[in-house]
Amino acid sequence: MDELKCECGHVNPTGTILCEACGKAVGNRQNENKLLDMRYEGSARRSQTYNKSIIDKIWNFFSSVKVGVSLIVIALVASSIGTIFPQETYIPSTIPASEYYEQEYGAFGKLYYLLGFHNLYSSWWYLVIIGMLGMSILIASIDRFFPLYRSLKNQKVVRHDSFMKRQRIFGITNVSNQEVNLEQITERLKKQRYRIREENGNILAEKGRFSRWGPYVNHIGLIIFLIGGLLRSVPGMYVDKVVWLREGEMKEIPGTNGEYYLKNNAFIFEVYDKGNKEDEAFVKAIEKTGTAIAKNYQSNVTLYKQEGEVLPGEKPQLQKVKDFEIKVNEPLKHDHYALYQVDYKLNEFSKMSFYLMDKKTEEKFGTLTIDLNDPKPSYQLKKGYSVELMSYFPDFEFKENGEPTTKTRIPNNPAFIFKMVTPDKPEGEVSFVAIRENIEPAGENVYKMAFAGVETRNATALTVRKDLTLGILFAGGIIFMIGVVQGAYWNHRRIWVKRKGEEIWIAGHTNKNWHGLKRDIALVVQTTPLFEPTDQLNEEKFSNKGEEISG
Amino acid sequence: MAELSGNLLYASFFLYLIATFLFGGSIQDKKGAEEKKQNKWAKLGITITIIGFVTQIGYFIMRWVAAGHAPVSNLFEFTTFFGMMLVGAFIWIYFIYKTPALGLFALPVAIVIIAYASMFPREISPLIPALQSDWLHIHVTTAALGQAVLAISFVAAIIYLVKSVDQTRSNKRTFWLEVVMFALMCTIGFVIVSSTFAMTGYKESITWVDKKGAEAELEYHIPSLIGPNEWTLADENQMKPLIEVPAIINAKKLNTVVWSVGAGFILYGLFRLIVRKRVAAFIQPVVKNVNLDLIDEISYRSVLIGFPIFTLGALIFAMIWAQIAWTRFWGWDPKEVWALITWLFYAAFLHLRLSRGWQGERSAWLALIGFGIIMFNLIAVNLVLAGLHSYA
Numbered sequence: 024m025d026e027l028k029c030e031c032g033h034v035n036p037t038g039t040i041l042c043e044a045c046g047k048a049v050g051n052r053q054n055e056n057k058l059l060d061m062r063y064e065g066s067a068r069r070s071q072t073y074n075k076s077i078i079d080k081i082w083n084f085f086s087s088v089k090v091g092v093s094l095i096v097i098a099l100v101a102s103s104i105g106t107i108f109p110q111e112t113y114i115p116s117t118i119p120a121s122e123y124y125e126q127e128y129g130a131f132g133k134l135y136y137l138l139g140f141h142n143l144y145s146s147w148w149y150l151v152i153i154g155m156l157g158m159s160i161l162i163a164s165i166d167r168f169f170p171l172y173r174s175l176k177n178q179k180v181v182r183h184d185s186f187m188k189r190q191r192i193f194g195i196t197n198v199s200n201q202e203v204n205l206e207q208i209t210e211r212l213k214k215q216r217y218r219i220r221e222e223n224g225n226i227l228a229e230k231g232r233f234s235r236w237g238p239y240v241n242h243i244g245l246i247i248f249l250i251g252g253l254l255r256s257v258p259g260m261y262v263d264k265v266v267w268l269r270e271g272e273m274k275e276i277p278g279t280n281g282e283y284y285l286k287n288n289a290f291i292f293e294v295y296d297k298g299n300k301e302d303e304a305f306v307k308a309i310e311k312t313g314t315a316i317a318k319n320y321q322s323n324v325t326l327y328k329q330e331g332e333v334l335p336g337e338k339p340q341l342q343k344v345k346d347f348e349i350k351v352n353e354p355l356k357h358d359h360y361a362l363y364q365v366d367y368k369l370n371e372f373s374k375m376s377f378y379l380m381d382k383k384t385e386e387k388f389g390t391l392t393i394d395l396n397d398p399k400p401s402y403q404l405k406k407g408y409s410v411e412l413m414s415y416f417p418d419f420e421f422k423e424n425g426e427p428t429t430k431t432r433i434p435n436n437p438a439f440i441f442k443m444v445t446p447d448k449p450e451g452e453v454s455f456v457a458i459r460e461n462i463e464p465a466g467e468n469v470y471k472m473a474f475a476g477v478e479t480r481n482a483t484a485l486t487v488r489k490d491l492t493l494g495i496l497f498a499g500g501i502i503f504m505i506g507v508v509q510g511a512y513w514n515h516r517r518i519w520v521k522r523k524g525e526e527i528w529i530a531g532h533t534n535k536n537w538h539g540l541k542r543d544i545a546l547v548v549q550t551t552p553l554f555e556p557t558d559q560l561n562e563e564k565f566s567n568k569g570e571e572i573s574g
Numbered sequence: 575m576a577e578l579s580g581n582l583l584y585a586s587f588f589l590y591l592i593a594t595f596l597f598g599g600s601i602q603d604k605k606g607a608e609e610k611k612q613n614k615w616a617k618l619g620i621t622i623t624i625i626g627f628v629t630q631i632g633y634f635i636m637r638w639v640a641a642g643h644a645p646v647s648n649l650f651e652f653t654t655f656f657g658m659m660l661v662g663a664f665i666w667i668y669f670i671y672k673t674p675a676l677g678l679f680a681l682p683v684a685i686v687i688i689a690y691a692s693m694f695p696r697e698i699s700p701l702i703p704a705l706q707s708d709w710l711h712i713h714v715t716t717a718a719l720g721q722a723v724l725a726i727s728f729v730a731a732i733i734y735l736v737k738s739v740d741q742t743r744s745n746k747r748t749f750w751l752e753v754v755m756f757a758l759m760c761t762i763g764f765v766i767v768s769s770t771f772a773m774t775g776y777k778e779s780i781t782w783v784d785k786k787g788a789e790a791e792l793e794y795h796i797p798s799l800i801g802p803n804e805w806t807l808a809d810e811n812q813m814k815p816l817i818e819v820p821a822i823i824n825a826k827k828l829n830t831v832v833w834s835v836g837a838g839f840i841l842y843g844l845f846r847l848i849v850r851k852r853v854a855a856f857i858q859p860v861v862k863n864v865n866l867d868l869i870d871e872i873s874y875r876s877v878l879i880g881f882p883i884f885t886l887g888a889l890i891f892a893m894i895w896a897q898i899a900w901t902r903f904w905g906w907d908p909k910e911v912w913a914l915i916t917w918l919f920y921a922a923f924l925h926l927r928l929s930r931g932w933q934g935e936r937s938a939w940l941a942l943i944g945f946g947i948i949m950f951n952l953i954a955v956n957l958v959l960a961g962l963h964s965y966a
Contacts, residue, residue: 088925088929092926095922095925096918102915102918105906113907127785128822129820238928304642304700305641305698305699308695308699318700318702320703351703352704361901488901488902496893504890507881507885512882536871536875537867537871
């Protein structure tokens, strides 16, 4: 196919509908009596020009707005399905998903689970929809931007008569016996911030052309955002771990490869107190709720950095970095890492003390204190008296066969098997001790371990997060906002004034907000002999409402 | 301070009501028929609206001072604020287009929203740690403003449809327009039912068995038509529930819905009996002087203005705050997803309008659906779909 040469002399690329320079229809696709389809300035879009190879077909598919809107609607419906029941991440971790949905929501819940809707947003088909949407955004933008840019750049001041006549805003004034002051018109247009191009007494006044780029700018933003989302799966970009720290405890921060250590100095939990002066305003709400309303979750921590190389088994060389109070909404940030307050546990058992006691006389032979997270194998008491810790169950329960066992390593319900060695029982007596339980498996003992006291401490859970994609996502978001504001809050308006013998023709076009364009023109022509051009969409001849389209 | 704040809210509520009638008068007045020429009624109407708006800002500031945080932290406060932003958005758009008809429809919507809001607990509640952030103010206010401007497009669309839908024949269009009117009646029904029983101090204690098989207590504040699983009444003389629902359904909420819809039916039925016309047909003469093109443009313009604000507030600011408070910027929480759905919907709206030429009536129907999604996100997502945003 050849390039299209318009009668005005301008050479247009293949597929052009309206000449880039003068606006005359060069493709013969439009009905002469209808308003011009000004979409994309009638420029030559690849998708409208080629449809042979498979690549053309794919290109044309994705560049279609119809397809794009369909994809948006599909994504919308799919997203809504995922909110019918909570996603798997929000269900309690104590029950497997396979049971949870059926138990909570009956048969529908089971079906929901079986269809995989409990993990909908990471399902392959959801990602395919989003991927196709991304393709559509990219291809549709490329397909339109370049021809549109070319067309607006090549436009001439003087437009072809047919172009003028077939604009939605159009009017003719016969000025044979009147003087029309074109300078005044130009001045008025300039005052309304139109940029003016003049040629032999013809005027092209244009403003807000940059708003035409808005959609493409915001689409670039969206694509950057989607790329940011994809990059998360690249190793090293993203860390998401949880660390539990008891008060006084120091641990390597997971996900930092041993670079950082954190010590929990204290965990603080506060509730609103109606007796408290500063919470006065909330008395009614506190009384109505009945339960305590949380005011603050806070971990006072110290961050340490590991210096130099550490050989396995060697103690790390730690350098203090800083003290920090981590609260909800106030994470500790350091070196791309952020530590967030996410969970806590109050009053976890940390130490338990017992007396070694003669059951009859209740005479005590010393106290021992067991660190529940680091128990010693034996404890020496008074001379000749000692206690051996034979077994320890931090989170004790009985197995089905009656054997004691531990559910977890956390001392929620500690139990012990002691061997009490005394001068009169040098072989030792065995005793099983749990909270409110004392079993003597080998028959009646002379001695017992009597509970002397317990110490507790709080524990905090912190999420460790590193997300190097945030910058990219943020940039994408900002670019999107710029583009969407650019496209929405400004309008591309053009007014053509053409001298034709004794007549002056005025035509106007805007990509949106016709009301504003009409107001602009009215201000320009008032008090001049020029008629205000009419909106041809409202006239009989072109009464094809709903068909008229603006680019 | 808190009391003064409450009184200011009442005052603004009545001012909006008065302004509605003034706008009604302005439309009846023949001098106001032509657009852009404001008559006395319209001028008075917008003045009272602005006074009402300022009064409501007074409520907002007073409550802020009393609570120590912006009053946008629970369903009552947020919904009231949304109503206020709706009035603000109306004032803004009014000064661009000067159409009193918009006031006649926008203010009643705002009034119903504020009335609806005040059915929720109104105590000043303290902020839980997750909400203690300046982002609460930034995110919530921007999101509400965005939704309010988008809601103006709904108001304009209603005007468009009331005028353009042919009421001489009954068809799908008249039906769906009546559905919208009916939904409005249900909301009013909810307000009437809740406030009537609240005034009489109605209380009903019911013991029931939850899905884990444990006994639990429920307190109804309106008579129980829908009873929970294996209910027993504390007081034998109380009205017995008509229907018992299984434990996986929240009987108390369903009961409220049934009452509201029932009241809506009664209101709507009474209206039809007395007026002997469809609601939309009854209103139609009021908008006969409205310029359809202008109303269409207002509807579209509101989406154009509201969409970027909504994106900023409900998605971008939301993501920034979520990253700070919840450790991740996005977590597929129902409220987040519905904000995304709202955004996708209006994106589709704009694409259909800009590139496929969906103007006028088609665009108006879309604006109705869009508002439906916003309301769903405001009401259903908080009350029905449990998630991180269910503060109220």
